[in-house]
Amino acid sequence: xxxYYFSTNGADRLEDTDGVDLPDDDAAxxxxxxxxxxxxxxxxxxxxxxxxxxxxxxDDGGEFVSLVTVFVTNDPSRRWPAN
Numbered sequence: 185x186x187x188y189y190f191s192t193n194g195a196d197r198l199e200d201t202d203g204v205d206l207p208d209d210d211a212a213x214x215x216x217x218x219x220x221x222x223x224x225x226x227x228x229x230x231x232x233x234x235x236x237x238x239x240x241x242x243d244d245g246g247e248f249v250s251l252v253t254v255f256v257t258n259d260p261s262r263r264w265p266a267n
Contacts, residue, residue, distance in 0.1 A: 187244040188212040190219060192237070203244070212241050213250040220252050231256050 187203040190212075206212050216239040223230065223237070230237060231254065241250040 186212075188215070188249065189242045189244075190216055191240045191242070192220075192223075193240065209243075209249050212243075213252070216241050216250055216252045220254060224254060 185205040185207060188206050189200040189203045191200050192198045204212075204215065206215060220237060220239045235257075236253055236255040238251060238253045240248070241252075243249055
C-alpha cells in the first residue's frame with residue numbers, strides 16, 4: 185500500500201514525517217479534506233491567525249498529489265476587531 189504525507193501550511197508549516205498508508209491518490213485526497221475539515225471544526229480560530237489553511241499531499245517519492253485549501257476573504261471596506 186502506498187504511503188502519503190500530509191503537510192499543513194497556514195500560520196505555521198508542519199511537515200508530516202511519518203506518513204499514512206492509503207490505497208491510492210483518491211483516498212489520500214479524501215483524507216486531506218477530512219483532516220482540514222476536522223482541524224477547522226475543532227480549532228476555528230486558526231483562520232483568524234491566517235487568511236488560508238492548506239494541506240498538501242505528497243507520495244512516498246515526494247511527488248505532489250493534491251492540495252486542499254480553505255481561503256478566507258473579508259470585505260476590505262469593513263474593519264474587523266483585533267483579537
